[in-house]
Amino acid sequence: MKFIHTSDWHLGRDFMNYDLASYQDNFLRQILAQIEAHHPDALLISGDVLDKPNPGDADLDKLSGFLNEARQMTRIILIAGNHDGASRLGFAKGFTLPEVNIVTKAAQVGTAIEVPGPDGELGALVYPIPYLSPYQDRAELSTWVDNGGVRHLDDTLKQPASKDDPTPLLAGKPEVLFGAALRRIGRDLERRNTDVPVLAMAHDYLTQVDPDKEVEPLGNLYPIPISLLDEIAGGLKGGRGINYLALGHIHGAYPVDGTEVTAWYAGSPLPYRVSESNEKCTLLVEVDPDHQVKVEKLPLELPYQVTRLQGSIEDLTNPEDSRYQPWHQAFCSINLTETTLPPNAYNRLKAVFPRMLKLTHSQGTLNGTLQSGAEFRELSELEIATEFLRTCGIDTKEDLALLTEIYEDTVGGTEK
Incomplete structure (x- = not known):
């Protein structure tokens, strides 16, 4: 079975007030060409297709236009990311075509999308996990429903001592909800008892976590230990575990180490920060009947480049200096020395x-280290609000994380 994996399109995003609409049209055309060339059984889009809390009509038209073209060539499975929740993808409720599957709610976790093989029989199972809000979705994931329609508590929760006790809830932590999502998938796989390739999709920050070290959030999402995949999803036990995890959220394309499951971030199709790589791609994923996974990068041509430069003003403005000449038209940050x-x-x-x-x-050096000095640029709304809170003495990590979350949900930020 063959799949193309992509994520983090961020349709509607600009680059510090530079309009990227035409560049986003360009990579959408490239992805359509890749579908036509490679004939995947499904296109997996792992979240953050939209960038703003209230996307404009042009961005929704762009997405729906792409889906209408792509569905004529392959099945599409799309999950919501932290930038595009259920309400933002609500326009897609009108899609009733079997070729387009848009998963936005925690209630849909554990329900497999069946992808036919070349012979028309069941070829693979795909389990989408949309972005799970730590507090909004914990009630849904605290329980699960069996084949008879009976609702049960998640395995990690205890039954109430009496009817008067409130139903216990999972802790509002990303790793706890992700574990509950994996258990739902595991139950469905046990029920099916099938040996076809199994894929999952998620929009989260999965990484190796050292319990003795604090790991900072990335793009407002806290880390989830990658070890959960082996502890709960079962790796390749009996051929009924997850073979490939299609991840979104991080803008670089790379495999996640530390698990028996083959897990990759597809990255964004455009660089959206000067710190990002100028190598962008989609991923061509093949899973054979023996559950062996092969991943190949399909390069995307970039209409612009990004870089961070440092040097003297005389060198930087010298039109013949080969160190800087290739970057004259790049989106860049510059540090003068x-x-x-x-x-x-x-x-x-x-x-x-x-x-x-x-x-x-x-401003000069101290012990060979460049000292930070003045910065010249326009501050973002989030930076202004952050500095205001700090001047008021509100500067704990939790306070600033909450501010960033509120900003993302109401205004739309520039984080991953």
């Missing part, structure tokens, strides 16, 4: 690097 800030530095650099997004100045 002179001891004193050169006069009219911003305008001189902007003339050479018209897409410069940020300029900083390092």
